[in-house]
Amino acid sequence: MRALQLITPGEPLEMREVADPIPGGDEVVIDVKAAGICSSDAHYREGFPQVGPLPLTLGHEVAGVVAAVGPEVAAFTPSDRVCVHYQVGCGRCEYCERRLEMFCPDGRMIGNGRPGGYAEQIMVPERNVIAIPGAVPVEHAAVMMCSSATSLHALRKGRVGAGETVAVFGVGGLGMSAIQLAFIAGAAQVFAVDIKQAKLDAAADLGAIPVDANGDPVAEILAAGGCDVAIDLVGSATVMRQCLDSLAPMGRAVAVGLTADTMAIGPYTDLVSGESEVIGTSDHTVGEIVELLGLAADGRLDLDRVVQRTVPLEEAAVNAALDDLVHFGDTIRTVIAM
């Protein structure tokens, strides 16, 4: 089968012919129908954080149709529409038992530590396969696997409550979900911060208050009373600093994006005086994915505005979409459609 692989960090992905996966035991082989192109993939292609072993097929936002199952698989049969929880754990450790696979010491994420979805097929254990409710398109299910699920988890970790104010820094695939999910969680107002006018307009369409990050977003948010929860979806120490500085008393700044930068925190000035909290959040849980699929099926989570473009599984098109993410282009989410 064809698979789009990272061969050398810093270089474009390359199309390779690889062996078709053959399921044994509890494994499920899925014909990939949709694979979202995430900012993390652009980071992996650049070489930070390091992924492997190389060559590696990227892609961790994956949905499709079951092609074949191993003899121990009970819940799925060929032609079922499914999506993939990207953290594949050992299934036996204390974290896997609690379905917190992101902390499994032997865990491997698809498209990061094991083959991902930029390919005609993907193989994962049955416990990572989730049925797609009837009304939800595969392209939407795919982007929920990272963008929406990670946003939901971040809002939970930030403990967004009824009547609170949320600031979402970075209006990409995650941001567009985070805005909607913040309102679903009961937020009274949501600030959406970005440098791109097209993205600010898209956020405003969802009811968010657009804040142009080319100006002084911190001053603008503080002038409105500050926020209870600020989420950095950009992955930048500068943006995380802005999150912390935008908080109202007892506010929570949540770090989500990937970055190698560091930042200084004043124990008194940043934390004690306002009882501020700095919270890290990693990935999401399979239970959150099931919740999101339900919200999408009910029409409460609108991903039409998130999935703005589809491209074929081809070297040039996918590398160009990754380049667009590196340069903070206008497109919110591109999905490889097959």
Ligand SMILES: [Zn+2]
């Ligand atoms: Zn992602």
Ligand SMILES: [Zn+2]
């Ligand atoms: Zn485990």
